[in-house]
Amino acid sequence: MRSRGIGFGFILALAVAVLGFAVIPRMILNAPAEPTMGVVQKIFYFHVPCAFMLFLSTFVCAGGSIAYLFKSSEAGDRVAASAGELAVLFGACVLTSGPLWGRKAWGVWWQWDTRLTTSFLLFLMMVAFLLARRYGGPAGRKLGAALSLFAAISVPVVYKSVDMARTIHPKTTVVTTLDPHMRAAFWSSVLLMTVVLAVLFMLRLRLERARAEVAELRLAVEDAAEVPR
Amino acid sequence: MKAVRRVLLIVALLALGPAQALAQVFEKVEGPVRAEIPAVPFVAAAYGIIWLAILFYVFIIARGLARVDGEIADLKRKVDRQDIRP
Numbered sequence: 193m194r195s196r197g198i199g200f201g202f203i204l205a206l207a208v209a210v211l212g213f214a215v216i217p218r219m220i221l222n223a224p225a226e227p228t229m230g231v232v233q234k235i236f237y238f239h240v241p242c243a244f245m246l247f248l249s250t251f252v253c254a255g256g257s258i259a260y261l262f263k264s265s266e267a268g269d270r271v272a273a274s275a276g277e278l279a280v281l282f283g284a285c286v287l288t289s290g291p292l293w294g295r296k297a298w299g300v301w302w303q304w305d306t307r308l309t310t311s312f313l314l315f316l317m318m319v320a321f322l323l324a325r326r327y328g329g330p331a332g333r334k335l336g337a338a339l340s341l342f343a344a345i346s347v348p349v350v351y352k353s354v355d356m357a358r359t360i361h362p363k364t365t366v367v368t369t370l371d372p373h374m375r376a377a378f379w380s381s382v383l384l385m386t387v388v389l390a391v392l393f394m395l396r397l398r399l400e401r402a403r404a405e406v407a408e409l410r411l412a413v414e415d416a417a418e419v420p421r
Numbered sequence: 422m423k424a425v426r427r428v429l430l431i432v433a434l435l436a437l438g439p440a441q442a443l444a445q446v447f448e449k450v451e452g453p454v455r456a457e458i459p460a461v462p463f464v465a466a467a468y469g470i471i472w473l474a475i476l477f478y479v480f481i482i483a484r485g486l487a488r489v490d491g492e493i494a495d496l497k498r499k500v501d502r503q504d505i506r507p
Contacts, residue, residue, distance in 0.1 A: 232460035232464060234464050235467045235468075239467065285471045285474055288474075289467035289470065289471060292464075292470075295458070296458055296460050392475070392478065395483075405493055406489055409496035413499050416503045417503075
């Protein structure tokens, strides 16, 4: 049986996350204000990293799902379950911070704009992944795995949607053309979110492994109870 | 017939007078210009919601881990009593 202990990597990631919480909010506050949108543009520094984490978790979930679908890997299934839940968490963060930004910048909470609609659909696909696993019966895990593949395919569409269609959402070029001070704050925030994602993923994976161990032990106890003495 | 309709339409438009929007007057702002909606509450709400969601998730996972670890300890005791190997 594999060890479920929390290792050095987890403690290091946790330390980096704590350090990030102390430093990065100050960097965001000190970053220059954007002339058109003003202070509300600062939402960008955690809205976009959350979107990146949504994409990353969706890809990890799809990777685990491929291992489960084509190699019947239980470890792959556990990775997919953990990453899928995190995709929903970060998707919810994107879909709440975005409308807060939009309300101030555009005057409306929501627009059925290409980027917003495709992001919402990606979030719904990941919610469907979790629902299929929970309520899909014996085939639920496979159904969920297939759904996560579609979600991963839709990630590039979500990302490029602002460049492919007419939209009021900022284009992907805003990241590459950032002012150096804004760039430092932005990429530090992306790094912090990546570390937070890694910590959460390790914790969630540990829970999945522990659940698998419980199932194994239960089987052993039930088998022993059935054997006549 | 078409020309008559056009004349009638023009007469009707002239009779109605200028639209309400044209009658409005732009007033100059005294002192510094301020945004209608303050931005800080939106930034604070977005930041707060994200970190609260993450902390809530950590709490849920920690609670789940504590419960499952307890269950594992119970099952291991049963396994030891029955002298079986998983």
